[in-house]
Amino acid sequence: MKTFSYRTATGPADGLEPGAVFLAGGTNLVDLMKLGVATPDALVDVTRLPLGEITDLPGGGLRIGAAVRNSDLAADPRARQAFPLLSQALLAGASGQLRNMATTGGNLLQRTRCRYFMDATKPCNKHTPGSGCPARDGDHRNLAILGGSEACIATHPSDMAVALAALDAIVHVDGPAGPRTIPVTGLHRLPGDRPDRDTVLEHGELITAVDVPALPSATRSAYRKARDRASYAFAVGSVAAALAVTDDGLVSEVRLAWGAVAPRPWRAWRAEERLRGRPATAAEFRAAADAELAAAEPGRDNAYKMELLPRMTTALLERLADREGR
């Protein structure tokens, strides 16, 4: 590991000196530093800043401080009651130990698990711009079918972020240029020809909180995750959904987001659009998921996601429709 200096942050708008990065739980950053993929000159610890609270927003939403630990958010009674998909997504991620360290901000900004990215000795356009992308012809079994580019097909690995995308969460940011807000669906960039830039954040911008606006239909919502073993593994595909159905069986409101298919938590706008006002049936759910995948570009070894995601989506929406008690 390259040596670095360490200090604690004194204020959210302090910014960062060149070469410095923020340290939160460290569960991704320290790992990447050990691997020689992250080589910061300085760490600025943000866990002592007063960003560790979950507060009510008027109308039933929640403001989640950036330093709130994943385990505390998953267990928060308000989050469990109003946004079950969010609590379920958090509990589906990592392990009890990791969730106790991992923070809201760090979880959103965790980096891809692409094996070439996590190996400093391999070429990779994300860790070394211009060095190439061995994943295209190599191991891309869990990489993107949507939103990738010639330069990079990494997936964003977070579970929590998928639920937040479905919920239209808003990310609060502060820094030397002043505070601003970013919809969580616009936080992560698609790689294009700059896969080294994961997000739209500028150097020194700190995530301070994430707002989850009230969503009445979210009391009937869920998160489903497929993975290679029963627990403690990243998703190979995941679905976050909320659904409301009218008395005559039509979809009145639907939120749908996918994980492990794209460089960002993938909000399935196209599928949602297609479903609104349509009968809440398996055939309609499947057709909507297929429509979302119309633009997909699967590779040799990740085409299974083209079948996995529609199946998971259909099953989850059917379950939510049943729970509506029709």
Next chain:
Amino acid sequence: MRLTVNGSEHELDLDPRTTLLDALREHLGLTGAKKGCDHGQCGACTVLLDGRRVNSCLILAIAQQDARVTTIEGLGGHPVQRGFLEHDGFQCGYCTPGQICSAVGMLGEVERGWPSATGDDDPLSDAEIRERMSGNLCRCGAYPNMVPAIREAAGR
């Protein structure tokens, strides 16, 4: 830097790169917590930080100067330790300190009403214990005996 471990405060002169795991093992002689993967993937390094279970291999010691660290050496005959002995909850023993610290932290989480991904009504059903303990791998596969060991430690 300062570290508070099992109730005693230590002054140490450590490189900022030192993980909590290495500080415990290499500098304080507390070799109970084990290094399995060194990347958060196995749980062998589990200790309690202010009572919460964490992977000490992904934590920088310098960031924990205000925390209370509890290692397996500081548990002092905890019911989970007795449960593991009575039920033969181990074979080679390499993962065991991490398993026990994790189980102690996990029982605290159950007491506080924390949910798990399993969502059973009984937070200490077999399926629940397995899910809640999934952050600790055991190469010997000694899982079957750990489950009753942990449940018994919870007084059940």
